[in-house]
Amino acid sequence: MDMLKKNLISLTAFVSIIPTSLCIMVSILTIGFALLPISVKSQQPIFETGVISEFKGTGFLTSAYPVIDRLKNGRLVCVFSCIADEKPSKMNIAFSTSDDNGLSWSKPRILFNHPGVEDADPNLLVDGDRILAFTTTVSVPGIDSTDIYMRSSKDGLTWNNEIHTKKPYRYISGKIHQGHRLKDGTLIMGYAWDAWAEKGKPPRTEGEMDNRSGVLRSTDGGESWSAGSDIIYPEGIKRISPGAAGGLCEPATVVLSDGRIMALVRTVGDELYQTWSSDNGLSWQSPIPSGLTAHNTPAALWKLDNSSDILVAWNNSPVARDPLTVALSSDEGKTWSTPKIIVKTGGPQASYPSAIQAKDGTMIVVWQQNVAKGREVRIARFNRTWLLTKPANNNK
DSSP states (O other), rough: OHHHHHHHHHHHHHHSSOHHHHHHHHHHHHHHHHSSOOOHHOOOOOOEEEEEEEEEEETTEEEEEEEEEOOOOOOOEEOOOOOOOOSSSOOEEEEEEESTTTSSSOEEEEEEOOSSSSSEEEEHHHEETEEEEEEEEEEEESSSSEEEEEESSSSSSSHHHHHEEEEESEEEEEOOOOOOOOOTTEEEEEEEEHHHHHHHOSSSSSSOOEEEEEEEEETTTBBEEEEOOOOOTTTTOOOOTSSSOBBBBEEEEEEEESSSSEEEEEESSEEEEEEEESSSTTTTTOOOOEEOOOOSSOEEEOOOOOOOEEEEEEEOOOOSSOEEEEEEEEESSSSSSOEEEOOOOSOOOEEEEEEEEEETOOOEEEEEEEEEEEEEEEEEOOOOHHSOOOOSOOOO
């Protein structure tokens, strides 16, 4: 008993001489670890899905063509085309925001609504401390001409009055991804234009279109846009279906670590094609097969924070817009990890993805998905561990 008493006295004396600063440091480290995201502490695979704009739940029968981007403060903004549950029906552009890394979203609000015409193909571009939103507005029925309108915001909540921007071609489409601010301040965004409409001979169907793709460039903050060079149509692409949009269109773009621009373009064949530009979109390398199977449907790209890795989302099918998959490249698009399925509907399309990384490191993909009598904008959140864990049962 005397020995136990001596040991307790010795232990008490030892504790009493520990510096107060060390105790505080240990407490801070303990609390800090407790507050770390689960994904950081455990590195367990995380994958979850949700809905940003639900069929009729947000008042829309159709929610389509979503694009997501991130402000400097981490707020996420998602814009999309929508058709309200009312008569007469027309397509507008709505937006929704998230301040918790995509876990929850605000009720969508209308951003563009031009009476009597269709507002479609929205996109976003973060320009320093502001975010720009665009609509491609079709004022004449058919594939004849379009107008581009822009609104800007400092916080993604309150938007300035719109600007009718200047554009280089009569019919511009395929402007459905995030744009970029380059190191020299030039703004760029991927797009397509139709050569037949430019000649005054508008196509009757998408299958008759002669799309040319590249990037639009602006040096005045987005008020006017000029065209970089077109991506040259590669030989050897076999048309899979007669209704596929002709030419190259809907290019997804990403700025690589060395400043080059990489583009992934939709084709009429059974594979996405990719190309690179070393002069800010003024010229492009000859497109080559990407190794990513897809037909008549666009992909999405995003470069991960503090990394050269690139996230891609696309429809991994030679004939359909289902399933929707993701993969990662660590060599600037030369090779890709094993595809992981985000959604597999078994029929209805799940397409037009847009990808982002939240401020906590979570990867996010949003897309449009057909449901009975309508269409929704849906979301998937996942981490790197889930993405790179090889599927155990035929990619399920």
